Amino acid sequence: MQSIDTKSAIQSLLSGDQVHTQLSVAQLVEQAIARGEGTLTSTGALRAETGKYTGRSPEDKYMVDEDISRDKVDWGSVNRPISKEIFQNLYAKVIDYLQTKDALFLFKGFAGADKDSRLPIQVINEYAWHNLFAHQLFIRPTAEELASHNAEFTIVSAPTFKADPAVDGTNSETFIMVSMEERIVLIGGTEYAGEMKKSIFGIMNYLLPEQGILPMHCSANVGEEGDVALFFGLSGTGKTTLSADKGRKLIGDDEHGWSDTGVFNMEGGCYAKCINLTEENEPEIFNAIKFGTVLENVVIDEETREADYDDNSLTENTRAAYPIDFIENIMVPSVAGHPKTIVFLTADAFGVLPPISKLTKEQAMYHFLSGFTSKLAGTERGITSPQPVFSTCFGSPFLPLPASVYAEMLGQKIDEHGVNVYLVNTGWTGGEYGVGTRMKLSYTRAMVRAAIDGKLDNVETEQGSVFGVAIPKEVPGVPSDVLNPRNAWADKDAYDKKAKELADSFRENFKKFAGVSEEIISKGGPII
Ligand SMILES: Nc1ncnc2c1ncn2[C@@H]1O[C@H](COP(=O)(O)OP(=O)(O)O)[C@@H](O)[C@H]1O
Ligand SMILES: C=C(OP(=O)(O)O)C(=O)O
Numbered sequence: 001m002q003s004i005d006t007k008s009a010i011q012s013l014l015s016g017d018q019v020h021t022q023l024s025v026a027q028l029v030e031q032a033i034a035r036g037e038g039t040l041t042s043t044g045a046l047r048a049e050t051g052k053y054t055g056r057s058p059e060d061k062y063m064v065d066e067d068i069s070r071d072k073v074d075w076g077s078v079n080r081p082i083s084k085e086i087f088q089n090l091y092a093k094v095i096d097y098l099q100t101k102d103a104l105f106l107f108k109g110f111a112g113a114d115k116d117s118r119l120p121i122q123v124i125n126e127y128a129w130h131n132l133f134a135h136q137l138f139i140r141p142t143a144e145e146l147a148s149h150n151a152e153f154t155i156v157s158a159p160t161f162k163a164d165p166a167v168d169g170t171n172s173e174t175f176i177m178v179s180m181e182e183r184i185v186l187i188g189g190t191e192y193a194g195e196m197k198k199s200i201f202g203i204m205n206y207l208l209p210e211q212g213i214l215p216m217h218c219s220a221n222v223g224e225e226g227d228v229a230l231f232f233g234l235s236g237t238g239k240t241t242l243s244a245d246k247g248r249k250l251i252g253d254d255e256h257g258w259s260d261t262g263v264f265n266m267e268g269g270c271y272a273k274c275i276n277l278t279e280e281n282e283p284e285i286f287n288a289i290k291f292g293t294v295l296e297n298v299v300i301d302e303e304t305r306e307a308d309y310d311d312n313s314l315t316e317n318t319r320a321a322y323p324i325d326f327i328e329n330i331m332v333p334s335v336a337g338h339p340k341t342i343v344f345l346t347a348d349a350f351g352v353l354p355p356i357s358k359l360t361k362e363q364a365m366y367h368f369l370s371g372f373t374s375k376l377a378g379t380e381r382g383i384t385s386p387q388p389v390f391s392t393c394f395g396s397p398f399l400p401l402p403a404s405v406y407a408e409m410l411g412q413k414i415d416e417h418g419v420n421v422y423l424v425n426t427g428w429t430g431g432e433y434g435v436g437t438r439m440k441l442s443y444t445r446a447m448v449r450a451a452i453d454g455k456l457d458n459v460e461t462e463q464g465s466v467f468g469v470a471i472p473k474e475v476p477g478v479p480s481d482v483l484n485p486r487n488a489w490a491d492k493d494a495y496d497k498k499a500k501e502l503a504d505s506f507r508e509n510f511k512k513f514a515g516v517s518e519e520i521i522s523k524g525g526p527i528i
């Protein structure tokens, strides 16, 4: 086995004079364009294409099997074990490969806006545009912080290095490998920039619980009274869209920690979907697409360089990456108090779940563990239409530890802070995918605002027929006939049939939580 000292390998790689360290946004944009990695758009954004991989590649994501993490990790199809030997061999090859490049880009910064728990990281990129992505998405250091910066985790990203599965022991040419012992993320064979931010999120999901902090796959914002709201949800359910609300300060759009003092963003930027983006529906995001923003796989006119957000010819998962301060109303720093409201976002492709309902403590725990939603087209390789999925804690692709670790912490925190929990279906209504339509964004916004503003605290409710959740009979700004999902279906028998199917699949899925208290199932689960 070729065993290498990973730390000195990084040091020697970084000592070369081809390494551009901590370039400014302007310098990175200039480099990316000069190197033919991307083009400038009419609003000043840098536009790049990612080739074959336009979403994450979960089947190529591995955790190295090591003594320090072996007994902690929840091994399986999310956390795929890979031997130290395979990791070390590939690592050595990637370092050798990067040594041959005439330019490399290094970003140093942090994950975690709370200074007590933040993780100093560095990102070594083959591409300038990837380094710009890292610069915009992670937390940028001040000059003083940079001077004393000492990275505790390193991402090494070599997108043009392709593994040979037969020789290298991988599943494909692509690999995302996390070593908790060496404190390295090794990425090769994919140009999708989202792998970088989500692998650091996975690492925070490993490290924070040890410090008594709950890591969460959610967005967060805060109102004028300091009232914090969290929006949990798998990709495409509306975290980024719904948290950008001009009446509330954005804390972050995707990854947060919840400590004894409150919540904090792990990131320094946002990663918004652009498909069908309009200024009217999503003005904050639309206007954030300017100089400094990275546009991924958005089709632009060759001459005018105008973006066509409706064009999905490269992927459904078109993206804009921008620093959080490109959103007008934000919390600085990205830290706030304890949440008052939690919203679980689900994009139900069956059209069965109500567009908004209030959950009891047991229902909240049941739905958090179930994490029912649909994988929407694009964010993961191979998904082209909504696929119903149970993604525990609304983020199973990013959880290295068993779900119970996160669920127990959330349960305690909800109790301790008396948080109101709502389930919001941003998916289908009036029929399943293909028959019904997606819930209107303006209605969802109105429902979420009413919940956060306490306007649903004392309204009349009816009991949902599937889970027994409390469905408000009226929500300001929303026609009442969309509130009860059964009413929204023309064919009631078809609804009941689908609902039964869904309830059965929840029960089936929940069997994996054998150790969970009977009360959560009896009081929180389906009633049909
Ligand atoms: N009712 C709705 N609620 C939220 N988003 C919706 C709704 N209808 C359509 N959308 C679209 O769904 C996508 C939600 O994606 P996004 O907010 O990026 O999700 P996430 O951040 O959770 O991955 C956006 O493109 C948004 O325009
Ligand atoms: C970047 C991602 O997150 P989201 O779609 O939740 O924004 C992802 O899942 O790859």
Ligand SMILES: [Mn+2]
Residues within 6 Å of the ligand: 236, 239, 240, 241, 253, 254, 271, 272, 273
């Ligand atoms: Mn998002």
